[in-house]
Amino acid sequence: xxxxxxxxxxxxxxxxxxxxxxxxxxxxxxxxxxxxxxxxxxxxxxxxxxxxxxxxxxxxxxxxxxxxxxxxxxxxxxxxxxxxxxxxxxxxxxxxxxxxx
Numbered sequence: 001x002x003x004x005x006x007x008x009x010x011x012x013x014x015x016x017x018x019x020x021x022x023x024x025x026x027x028x029x030x031x032x033x034x035x036x037x038x039x040x041x042x043x044x045x046x047x048x049x050x051x052x053x054x055x056x057x058x059x060x061x062x063x064x065x066x067x068x069x070x071x072x073x074x075x076x077x078x079x080x081x082x083x084x085x086x087x088x089x090x091x092x093x094x095x096x097x098x099x100x101x
Contacts, residue, residue: 002069003067003069003070004066005067006066007063007066008032009030009063010031014055015027016055024051025051026052028046031044043085047068049068062095064092068087068089069090070087071087071088072086
């Protein structure tokens with residue numbers, strides 16, 4: 001098992017998804033930028049976790065830190081090769097949202 005800690009912004013609002021056995025979980029994408037090059041494109045991680053009351057707070061742009069188990073998969077589609085970075089979340093920290101004046 002490969003454990004990772006990633007910090008970044010949510011690329012879109014989270015989704016509540018039903019698994020094969022009918023159990024629900026949350027799926028969200030985290031965009032991680034290493035900050036060295038402003039022209040660099042972020043690395044995206046697809047994160048999944050058991051459905052909890054946190055889903056309503058996982059909105060696009062929210063800064064999060066995720067700790068979990070990493071799974072890397074190579075996918076060939078339409079003569080192109082993609083690498084999927086999937087994280088099964090064990091711990092999720094939400095950064096405070098600034099109050100609007």
